[in-house]
Amino acid sequence: MTASAPTRAERTPLRSMLVGGLVPTLPLLVVVPLLAWAAAGEWAGVSAALGAVISLVVFVLGVVGIRGVLAGPTATTMAGAFAVFVVQMGVLAAVIWSLGQTTWLEVVPLVIAFVLVGLVFQAGLVVGYLRSRSTLDVQLPGSAA
Template sequence: MTAAPATLRARTPVASMLLGGLLPVAPLVVLVPLLTWAAAGGWAAVSALLGVGISAAVFVLGVLGIRGVLSGPTATTMAGAFGVLIVQMAVLAVTIWALAQTTWLQVLPLVVAFVVTGLVFQAGLVVGYLRSRPQLDVTLPGEVR
């Protein structure tokens, strides 16, 4: 059997997933507001920066919520995961609505930043999960190498 490197064994799947989700989001904190500022001005860039930050925070809290769901009874896992998703979407919707009540915020850059950050974070979660799984090298009975 091939053993995983010590750094992979020491990290839990949740930590790998959070790291996998947050690393690709980090450049978005600069890139999205900068592109938004170039396209639509300063307040749009502030709106986009808020969108990236709030979206990343909500998705990190969602991963921690899923960790809590998975530590509970297995019969409620799917319902609990769906509940976490609904809470995340509700928090994002209420946040968009509340921020849209202000006079300075531009909603479109905020929403675009929410969506882009969410997609990048979710893709990073998958990559982090796949990297957290140890690889097994098994020789089956009768198999010659």
């Protein structure tokens, strides 16, 4: 009797995108606040940490929102994905504005962390999506082999 290989979790594009976004972004949650703290003081570090965490949460929720887009009609997939991205940008802008009204927060480190984490997460999503695609080797009827 032979032992079967352990089953591996199914690699879906959504899962690959989420992992692709999280892996390069998680170290930034530590590095960016530490750099801001070293460059401009403790409140800059706190502000950068807050910006990085909020940005990551908004973008992860956006990936979850993409599930709903993908469950809808195929013809609206690109428009739905763009709508999710626009909502994410609106939420981030509203959060930055509202946090900017406080007296303790330093806006520049917050915004730098927002943008940096957001760009790295989005790049990771693209890489994760590209890695999840599988090639097709199809022989069409009448084509030469």
